[in-house]
Amino acid sequence: MRESQIMFIQYMTGLLILVFGSFHFLLISALAPTTDKVLYSYTYLNGIRTLAGGTLYYSTVKAVYTSLMWGSVFELLLTFLVFHIFNGFRVILSEQFPGSKAEKIITYSVLIAAMIVFIWGSRTIVLMLNGGL
Secondary structure, three states, rough: OOHHHHHHHHHHHHHHHHHHHHHHHHHHOOOOOOOOOOOOOOOOOOOEEEOOOOOOHHHHHHHHHHHHHHHHHHHHHHHHHHHHHHHHHHHHHHHHOOOOOHHHHHHHHHHHHHHHHHHHHHHHHHHHHOOOO
């Protein structure tokens, strides 16, 4: 694949991260499965950040993370994030260490690291969809 095509995908994943990250933000705010529509609400009490209002219940968090729709959103967000982050690292390292041999080593090393992170993240999402650990 040509570098220009890879960079186009880099830009598109950045845009998709904004879209799916917004869904994630909405999930913990306006779309939260709680009466006050806030899943995580924090306040400062005596200088310590603590949960306010008791909105973070196990049942509400589990309702979110066992939903197939939200699991799909999280998996897509993970896919876009892993590609975007690790391709960014690859580009930065390739510019710092020019040369075809160095570029091959960098590309394969970053690919292996990205696959490990993606598999581990996907495993976590699947475990949560099945009711948690």
